[in-house]
Each structure stands twice: as structure tokens, then as C-alpha cells.
Amino acid sequence: MPELPEVETVKRGLESKLRGRKVVAVKVLRPDSVGYPSVKQFAKELVGHKFREIVRRGKYLVFELDQGAALGAHLRMSGRLLVLKPGGEAKSRVRAEHVRVRMELDDGNVFLFEDMRVFGRLWYVPSGTAPNDVISGLADLGVEPLSEEFTPKYLQDGLRNKKGPIKSVLLDQTLIAGIGNIYADESLHLAGINPQRPANTLTMPELTKLVARVKEVLARAIEKRGSTLRNYTDSDGVNGNYQSLAHVYGREGENCRKCKHSIVRVKIAGRSAHFCPQCQPAAANKVAGK
């Protein structure tokens, strides 16, 4: 499931393949995959545009096009964006029945949006229109966690009146853009904070540690080209490597890498949360007076 590091990896892989390329034909195979405008307009308007820069915001990608237009994309759970040479589907393990949008390029390659679960979206942003006005959710995003804006003070202000579990707050894209279930669990583990802790009870030292760990985990995952859990691959169809470094995610019943205690999985706000009860005690361990 692509989160910030996976989306960043996809962006880096696509840049050199798309820059300067022109769209010569568009086929929408699944209408649900187009968020704006109509399917007919999407296919018609996109043709003839050239790709320029790619910008990532949280888990969104914005492909800047010529004439001030843009193409927005969100991969959600199972989306992939791939540039393939003719006949390259097999190598990248593309399943034809999951291809939702197919864009032919002027160099003979094809730019595919594959999305088994159809949660992902593409948006065409006409020239003279701001991406924020067309791409749903984009305008409401919070800070980039790898930017200087994401500080312990920012986090403290953001969760001052939040009584819900810290895990849920980390997943709130309007506060921090790009953290998903995997990296939320990993960051909390490395910071030694229990995912169920009411957000507004975290101390400044804990917030400082958490911010540092979030940045570390995301940066490390980008270095490793993301995590491959279920169906994520990069734009070449290649798996990422971060999952083998995971401390808690997907490791229920296995031993904690720090203390050997068994990793536990619980439900928080309908999502599974993985943690080590010993390294991440339910109450702040200052109570024990040690």
C-alpha cells in the first residue's frame, strides 16, 4: 500500500521516462478511476499534452503538463503507474484486467494506471485551473513530514485538543501528509510510544523523539525504494526493500528486534496497529518512577 516513500519512489522512476513526452492517445478502461472531469473529457483533453515536472504532495502526484495543465494521481491501496515499452507488461507483472487507464506516448511507450481495487484516481487539471480545486483532498493536506515545517512544536499544536489515539492522529493527512499504516506503526515503535496513547498526553520529549523517528523512517524507506507489502512495486515493476527492515508492521507474534517480546496486533479506529508491549508500554513509563 503506497505511502509517502513508495509514492516518492514512483515519482523518481517516472521522471526520466515522462519528461518531454507527449500523450498521443488515451483509453479509460474503468470510468471510476477518473476523478475529473468526465471520462470523455479526460481522454480528449489529455491528448496532445507534454509532460514536464512531477510534484509529490503527501501521497499525491501532480504531473505538470504544458500549457499550464496537469494530471493528478493518487494510488490509494493498489494503484501502480508504469511506463512500459511495447510488450513490457509481462516483465512488470501487469494484469490486463486491472489496467484502468492507458496513455500512449509519442516515443512508442505506454503509460499505464493499473489498480486492482479501483480506489485510486486520476484527475485532469485544465489550464487556468489550480490542482487544489480539482484534485480532491489535495488542498486540505497538512505539512510534509520531511520538511522543516514538521517540528515537535507543530505536532504539539496539532494534537493539543486531540484525545484520540496518537496512531490515528499520525494517519490524519490534514495534519501530516503522507504517513500511512506501515510507517505510523514503525515510527511509534522506534519512539517507544504506545499507539493507543491519547494524543494530547504525549510529552514534549516524546513528541521530539516521534518527529525525529518519523523523519528517519521515511528517509530510510525512500533509500530502500519503499516497502513491498501485497502489491506495491515501483514504476519498473520492481519491489521495494524496506519491508525486511520493519520492526513491527506485519510481524505479529514475532519477536521484537529490541527486546525479544512478542509483537502484538490490535485494532485502532478500524485499522490494525502493531507494537511491542514492552518497548511501547500503555502508560508513560515515568509512572513507574524508574
Next chain:
DNA sequence: ACTAGGTCCTGGTTGC
């Protein structure tokens, strides 16, 4: 203003 929970969607896994 806030939070909890349902919804979308499909394929893989589980359980009877």
C-alpha cells in the same frame, strides 16, 4: 468542532 464507523473494491485467506 470533534470522533467513530461505514463505504468503496477486489483478491487472497480463513473456516465450516
Next chain:
DNA sequence: TGCAACCAGGACCTAG
């Protein structure tokens, strides 16, 4: 063995 029920989760929506 076969098949139905359940599970995964990002963002959005509704209800309370």
C-alpha cells in the same frame, strides 16, 4: 474439496 464469509486499508462521508 468447495464455497461463503471475512479481511486488507486511504480518503471520504455520515451520524452522533
